[in-house]
Amino acid sequence: MSTVEKSFGPMEKSYWRCPKCWVTQEKQVLPEAAAVAATVTCNSCGAAFPVEEVYAGKYDADAPPPAEGKRNPLALVVVAVIVAAMLYFGFHAARRSGPSPAASSKSGPAPDFTLESLDGKNLRLSDLRGKAVLLNFWATWCGPCKIEMPWFVDFQNQYGAQGLQIVGVAMDDSSKEDIAKFAKEMGVNYPVLLGKEAVGDEYGGVPALPESFLIGRDGKIVDKIIGLRGKAEIEDSIKKALNTQAASTQASAAPSQPQK
Numbered sequence: 001m002s003t004v005e006k007s008f009g010p011m012e013k014s015y016w017r018c019p020k021c022w023v024t025q026e027k028q029v030l031p032e033a034a035a036v037a038a039t040v041t042c043n044s045c046g047a048a049f050p051v052e053e054v055y056a057g058k059y060d061a062d063a064p065p066p067a068e069g070k071r072n073p074l075a076l077v078v079v080a081v082i083v084a085a086m087l088y089f090g091f092h093a094a095r096r097s098g099p100s101p102a103a104s105s106k107s108g109p110a111p112d113f114t115l116e117s118l119d120g121k122n123l124r125l126s127d128l129r130g131k132a133v134l135l136n137f138w139a140t141w142c143g144p145c146k147i148e149m150p151w152f153v154d155f156q157n158q159y160g161a162q163g164l165q166i167v168g169v170a171m172d173d174s175s176k177e178d179i180a181k182f183a184k185e186m187g188v189n190y191p192v193l194l195g196k197e198a199v200g201d202e203y204g205g206v207p208a209l210p211e212s213f214l215i216g217r218d219g220k221i222v223d224k225i226i227g228l229r230g231k232a233e234i235e236d237s238i239k240k241a242l243n244t245q246a247a248s249t250q251a252s253a254a255p256s257q258p259q260k
Contacts, residue, residue: 016054017061021045022143024061027054081144081228110135110215111202115169115193118180123167123191126219131165132241133215134234137195137206139172140182144228145210149186151231155238156190162242163217166190171200171209216244 017024023044039048040055053059110133114124125133136152138145149168156166170179170192183192200206203213207226214223214237222244223237 015061016040016059018042018045018047019049019059020047022146108221109219110213110221111199113199113202115196115199118176118183118192118194123193125167125215128165128167129219130217130246131163132159132217132238132244133213134164134166134238134241135169135203135213135215136166137169137171137200137203137209137211139170139209140174140179141172142209146186148210148228148231148234149188151234153187153189155235159238159242164238164242168192169195169199171195171206214238214241216241217246218244220244 014027015024016027021042021044023042025043028040038051040051041048049059110125112124112126114122117123125135134152134155136148138149152166152168155164168183168188168190172179172195174182176194179192179194203211204224210225210228212225212234213221214225216222222241225234225237
């Protein structure tokens with residue numbers, strides 16, 4: 001009998017989910033020489049957790065991990081939707097203020113703001129006028145955010161040349177360095193700004209994370225996404241924003257009068 005079996009009882013085949021990357025994996029019986037105070041390393045992201053937490057059931061998962069190279073995206077979406085719903089009705093809703101009329105309307109202008117980016121520069125939303133903007137409010141602790149961020153990387157690569165600019169706004173208390181490290185690990189290829197409560201309030205209080213606003217080239221909101229949606233649905237909203245016209249080109253010139 002191994003050290004873990006002596007401490008936690010007979011080992012049956014069971015699974016645990018890494019709280020950092022959400023990958024499910026089988027619990028392995030540790031060798032006799034392993035100490036109970038040792039750590040268990042995630043096979044996916046390499047994060048380490050105390051063995052007593054893993055084997056005491058703190059991170060237990062009911063379902064087995066998907067076959068190698070065949071991760072089930074539907075299972076991830078279901079888990080993310082549940083988490084998003086919990087966040088929506090949880091403490092964020094309690095500590096946010098009422099919605100801004102402009103942000104509540106899909107046809108209203110997007111509230112302007114200026115925030116500091118991770119590279120120390122200030123970015124003003126109105127400076128992006130003429131581009132289609134996906135404004136994404138997120139946090140480093142948000143599980144569903146980790147699912148959709150790789151999609152945003154793909155969208156920026158695919159539609160950037162057509163005028164799409166994705167902007168992330170980090171709405172958590174992590175340090176600038178931790179946010180930058182997280183963004184680098186996720187391969188983020190678009191600006192990440194350090195969020196402020198006042199900006200979130202301008203956009204309706206941001207009652208749940210992730211929350212995204214699709215802003216047309218004319219600076220008006222064309223869609224609002226609360227929680228996690230499917231990648232195809234987000235892409236449809238991006239195309240809608242790209243198909244808008246910049247304000248300067250919306251008014252057609254008056255027809256010229258023929259010369260007499």
